[in-house]
Amino acid sequence: MEDQGSAIVVQGLRKTYGDNVAVDAVDLEVARGEIFALLGPNGAGKTTTVEILEGYRKRDAGTVQVLGTDPAVAAGGPGTTGSEHARRWRQQIGIVLQGTGEFDELTVGEVVRHFARFYPKPDDPASVIERVGLADKVKARTHTLSGGQKRRLDVALGIVGRPALLFLDEPTTGFDPEARREFWGLIRDLRDGGTTILLTTHYLEEAEALADRVGVIAAGRLIALDTPGRLGRRDEALATVSWRADGGGWERRRSATPTAVVSELAERYGGEVPGLTVSRPTLEDIYLDMIGAS
Numbered sequence: 001m002e003d004q005g006s007a008i009v010v011q012g013l014r015k016t017y018g019d020n021v022a023v024d025a026v027d028l029e030v031a032r033g034e035i036f037a038l039l040g041p042n043g044a045g046k047t048t049t050v051e052i053l054e055g056y057r058k059r060d061a062g063t064v065q066v067l068g069t070d071p072a073v074a075a076g077g078p079g080t081t082g083s084e085h086a087r088r089w090r091q092q093i094g095i096v097l098q099g100t101g102e103f104d105e106l107t108v109g110e111v112v113r114h115f116a117r118f119y120p121k122p123d124d125p126a127s128v129i130e131r132v133g134l135a136d137k138v139k140a141r142t143h144t145l146s147g148g149q150k151r152r153l154d155v156a157l158g159i160v161g162r163p164a165l166l167f168l169d170e171p172t173t174g175f176d177p178e179a180r181r182e183f184w185g186l187i188r189d190l191r192d193g194g195t196t197i198l199l200t201t202h203y204l205e206e207a208e209a210l211a212d213r214v215g216v217i218a219a220g221r222l223i224a225l226d227t228p229g230r231l232g233r234r235d236e237a238l239a240t241v242s243w244r245a246d247g248g249g250w251e252r253r254r255s256a257t258p259t260a261v262v263s264e265l266a267e268r269y270g271g272e273v274p275g276l277t278v279s280r281p282t283l284e285d286i287y288l289d290m291i292g293a294s
């Protein structure tokens, strides 16, 4: 577990449920200190993949190393359940599942302090509560929290053990825009502190804002892997220049040299070009093309 290689190495991963091949031939490597986002439509195989990495599901084929350990072994191969090695491995991993955030009559402070006791070197519960933006809810019973606040509590529980590797499954579902921005700040702080983060999300702007690299899974296969800026050769995509046409409506021109197009238009209009915009495909445009093509 002291291995300083990649945080996650997956080769030839396959998982079937009866006749349904949920994950097939997936190769993936996540470097230490990286934020990696796994994207893909509903049912693509993201949760299955992530739960195999967490040691909660068995694979049918392939090799997996997570912080230098095979999660299938750490999570309970014969004779290994509850072993010291497995316990130490699990203590280095933080998991934020698709939310629960409710703990009967316990308060936020009680729950976070309780979870902190499971770890050898936990973070200060009060500071964690503050960082997830629940300082004013420390004495609130968890069932009184709003949906977004419950997700924040889930995140607090995922990070209180100071994990080396944090799994976040659709962490900001139900967050308002301001809470989402705050959450992104928290995730970046964790990364800057050395935490490796594997994130699944359906929000493309979240992947763009956070991820060093993204992987796209469709129908169980990894169909693309790159930085958000380069995914699907996005960096080489043509720009679209659009402006309001003389007779109403819009004119559009796709171009590899949009500056030249804008100069030409500026000359034609003798100054301001009405309604001028220059845009390039968003990560969402690229992603949707990719998913459609696959």
Ligand SMILES: Nc1ncnc2c1ncn2[C@@H]1O[C@H](COP(=O)(O)OP(=O)(O)OP(=O)(O)O)[C@@H](O)[C@H]1O
Pocket: 017, 020, 022, 040, 041, 042, 043, 044, 045, 046, 047, 048, 049
């Ligand atoms: N426990 C299970 N038993 C049988 N089939 C399952 C099970 N879990 C997942 N599947 C199937 O495996 C495929 C992948 O599901 P998975 O939950 O990994 O997708 P996902 O990418 O996480 O989707 P979502 O974005 O909706 O969370 C789907 O076809 C799903 O129906």
